[in-house]
Amino acid sequence: MDARFDIVVVGAGMAGASLAARLGKQARVLVIEAEESPGYHATGRSAAFWTESYGGPQVKPLTTASGPELHRLGVLTPRGALTIGRTGQERDIAAFAQTYGGVGIAVERLDRAEIAARIPDLKPEWTCGVLEPSTCDIDVAALHQHYLATARKAGVALWCRAGLAAATRVSGGWALTLADGRRIGCDMLVNAAGAWADPVARKAGVEPLGIAPFRRTIAQVAIEPVAPDSLPLVLDVAGGFYFKPESGRLWLSPHDETPSSPCDAAPEEIDVALAIDRFEQVVDRPVLRVEHRWAGLRSFAPDRLPVYGFDPQDGAFFWFAGQGGFGIQTAPAAAVLGAGLLLGKVMGEVDPEPFGPGRFLGR
Template sequence: MTYDFAVIGAGMAGASIAAELASEARVLLLEAEDAPGYHATGRSAAFWDECYGGPGVVPLTLASGPYLRDHGFLTTRGALHLGRASDRAAMDAFVATFAGTGVTIERLDRAAIEPRVPGLRSGWCEAIHEPACADIDVAGLHQHYLGQARRSGVELVCRAQVAALVREPGGWRIVTEAGGEYRASKIVNAAGAWADPVAALAGIAPLDIRPLRRTVVQLRVDPPAPADLPLVLDINGHFYFKPDNGRLWLSPHDEIPAEAGDAAPEELDVAIAIDRFEQATSWRIEAVERRWAGLRSFAPDRLPVYGADPADGSFFWFAGQGGFGIQTAPAAARLGAQLALGQGRDAMTRNIDPAAYSPARFHHENKLRTA
């Protein structure tokens, strides 16, 4: 059997685009691990933030919001980007950056911050408030797409790490390390941190999509983290924290270059996170209960990559989604499927410019550099 599309990677990216493609095509979904979602999808900090990823990602985030809310995957929490007096220029720049993008933000002073973040140390005197920020049910959304894919006839094969991609007349022969062999007319590269290595297997020039490690720790604190605490971020990107079932999830907002693999937290990064938290709040840390790390993969311009490779239209990129791939999954998958199937935009995607995310932008830059 020859599939129309073989999607490589069954995390959020692969599951969502496979589900969207399956209404019009025969789809194979290949996952290297024992089960989908082991890496980035299963290690998300689980929030939907209108400003996350920058202005270039905002159209995808805003387009995804109604779908996520209507299907019950969002629970409103709100977010605060905190700053000191010395950070006012950074606060002003943040506001200016998102002016006209459609996001909702407002400035707060210390008096308005204190009831929202009890125990905040003096010196943190202003904030930018994002009222629409929400917790996102990552596992629920992932299972939603896997279920939709299954009902639409997608064949999911786990323990199927790709060992070879062989170009043949009319399509591709895919060989897995377990010895499986499949054929498909087109490849969809949704391999996350492995996106460039998968491209190399196909003889496609990599796009310099690099995995960066991010650390998260779960703390038991005194007093306990209030259930209605907003997502709290440092305006300079030095930390963020949010409550989770009476505990606190804390990250040093790190981006450490790493090899594609099973990411693990480093003790130094955990210590940095705790030090930054203690500089911001007076809460006492009673225990570090869990720690984990995940890989967030970025293209050089930190925008996602959706579209057929200019060198071979049968190889389709759906990668480079950084830490925002979950919150943008509905619109990204819909747009990706429309591009791969040659369809027009619909109500969800009509305000999204696909050219902004095309892999052709990197081929153009490479030609300019070598001219």
């Protein structure tokens, strides 16, 4: 055996890096990553915003609790979010405002004139909306590098090009074989593998939870006149699109969720075309050209809530996965919660009970 650790974390994206940063001073931790560098998949392909309503009311406590650390680290820039609806969708907008205002998010109902003042050249059928002033852009790369640097300073080892090939349960923990041939041991195995969470569980002989990857497409486009930097993040109340400005360009998405196998996701032309079409139904500013396009995988458990905790059938296997599209904006609070569970300590202000893997007993 080449080495032994207290905890081995599978995956060096935002989830694995943030958790390792919390654990490093209190345990011997190794993070293993299949790719040549950390954050290649979902972390490196985020739309990069922090908004308290994203992910739903049950995810909101994680997002809100993450806000202070994200502000302290200087990775948030005020943006504001505007969820809009067409004529006939007033009830949907009212329900959105009531739901999220009811869980403590500052929201403001806007009429047609107030929306048009914030979205230049808005088409006339868009008449109702809800503003979330607290929404910010996130510097995802800076946040990820912060966690990697903090983990490294705390003594955490990071091995890239070292995916998990096999995991065997032994007395006192695990015997692991890595893709590069190294064999290591650990007391606890943490599954922070994102889209690969269920395959990692299978390798460890743990029953998968049904965490499924879905492709999300984003395109960077040029429009005329250019997108003003004051434009908020704009979202469709029906879930058909979102867009936001980026250095004079526009990032837009058709809010697609296409089932996928775990892979290096690539955008489909039809999804890029759909994003453009939906944008041009909102704003009378035609897209001149597509400058860049990409896709990432968002992974959801069956109930669309993240999964944090020890597997109920194996107390040495820890789930830290299923974080959908909100894993970056909830990273600080999720890492505190996960580290507390792993170390048997009460940490943070978020109740872990709704996120425990035991909710899938009998699956």
